[in-house]
Amino acid sequence: MSLPNDPFMLLSFINTMLRDKYASLDALCDDLDESKTDITAKLSAAGFEYDDKLNKFC
Helix, strand or coil: CCCCCCHHHHHHHHHHHHHHCCCCHHHHHHHHCCCHHHHHHHHHHCCCCEECCCCEEC
């Protein structure tokens, strides 16, 4: 699966998947075979950080 390149589209996609299907970012990355480091770096560069208690990027 190809994730969106635009950080705001990526944010929307990841947060929707975390809300609707996955209990954690690790579970999402494992299932989609994506790099947690890459996702967090892209979203971090746009000013968003993952909150594991809320299970979303804020």
